[in-house]
Amino acid sequence: MNVQDIFQSALYAFGQDPQNRRFNDDFYNALNFAQNDFCNRRRWGFLRATGTVTTTADTRSASLPTDFRVLMDAVGAVRITAPAANSGTELDVIEEDQFYQDYQDNDETGTPGYAWVTPDGMSFSEIPDAAYTVSIRYYKTPTTIANTSTTITVPEHYHEALQKMAWRRLQDSGYSSITEIRITDEEIERLIGVCGRDDVGRYGGFKMNLPPRTTTIRTV
Numbered sequence: 121m122n123v124q125d126i127f128q129s130a131l132y133a134f135g136q137d138p139q140n141r142r143f144n145d146d147f148y149n150a151l152n153f154a155q156n157d158f159c160n161r162r163r164w165g166f167l168r169a170t171g172t173v174t175t176t177a178d179t180r181s182a183s184l185p186t187d188f189r190v191l192m193d194a195v196g197a198v199r200i201t202a203p204a205a206n207s208g209t210e211l212d213v214i215e216e217d218q219f220y221q222d223y224q225d226n227d228e229t230g231t232p233g234y235a236w237v238t239p240d241g242m243s244f245s246e247i248p249d250a251a252y253t254v255s256i257r258y259y260k261t262p263t264t265i266a267n268t269s270t271t272i273t274v275p276e277h278y279h280e281a282l283q284k285m286a287w288r289r290l291q292d293s294g295y296s297s298i299t300e301i302r303i304t305d306e307e308i309e310r311l312i313g314v315c316g317r318d319d320v321g322r323y324g325g326f327k328m329n330l331p332p333r334t335t336t337i338r339t340v
Contacts, residue, residue: 121276122271122272123267124270126151127144130290134290135298144267148265150287150289151265152264153286153289154283154285154289155274155282158278158281158282162319165322165323167260168323169257169258170255170256171185171188172201173242173253174253175232175248175251175252175254176248177250178247180245180247181243181244182248184241187261189258190237191213192257192259194257195210197257197258198211198256198257199254200232200252200253203250206252211234213235214236219234228246229246230246232244242256277318281314281315284303284308287303288308291303
C-alpha cells in the first residue's frame with residue numbers, strides 16, 4: 121500500500137470526509153507516530169544503511185548522514201576508506217563517557233583510532249590531521265510521511281502492523297470506527313513479532329560467534 125491507499129482506508133474505517141482537515145492532520149500525525157514506534161521496536165534489517173563521514177584537518181567532530189539514527193553494533197561499522205594509505209583502518213567505537221574518562225586530555229592530531237557519536241555528529245581521537253573519508257554502517261531514521269508522499273520507509277509487507285498501530289492512535293484521539301474496530305496491545309505485539317521473524321528471515325538476525333570448544337571435561 122502507498123500513503124494514499126492507507127489514507128483512503130482510514131476515511132472508510134472512521135467514516136470521515138476527505139475534506140475534514142482536522143482528521144487529515146490527525147491521520148498523518150498518527151501514521152508518523154506509528155511508523156516511528158514501529159521502527160524503534162527493534163533494529164530492523166530494512167533500516168540498515170551505509171554512508172560516509174568526512175573529517176576536516178585539526179577538527180575533532182564531523183557531521184553524520186542526515187538520516188542517521190544509531191551505529192550498527194558490528195565489526196567494521198566504522199572504517200577509514202580514504203586516503204588510500206589508511207584505507208581499511210577500522211576504528212574502535214567507544215561511548216562518549218569513555219572518551220571523557222580516558223581520552224579527554226588527548227589533543228594530539230593524527231590518524232583517528234577511536235570514534236564515538238555525540239548529539240552534534242561523530243567525534244574522533246586522535247584529532248584528524250587531514251580530510252579522512254570514514255565509511256559507517258548504521259540504522260537510519262524513517263522518512264517523515266506527508267500528504268504528498270508516495271512511499272513509506274516501512275516495507276509494504278509490514279503495513280498491516282503499521283496500519284493497526286495508526287488506527288489505535290486515531291481511536292485514542294477520539295475517533296470511532298464505523299465497523300467497531302478493536303485493536304489491542306496484544307494484537308499489535310503479535311503482529312510486531314510476526315514482522316520481526318520475517319525480518320530476520322529476509323535480512324538475517326543477530327548471531328553470536330563463539331570460539332571453538334577446546335575444553336575437555338574429565339570425569340573420575
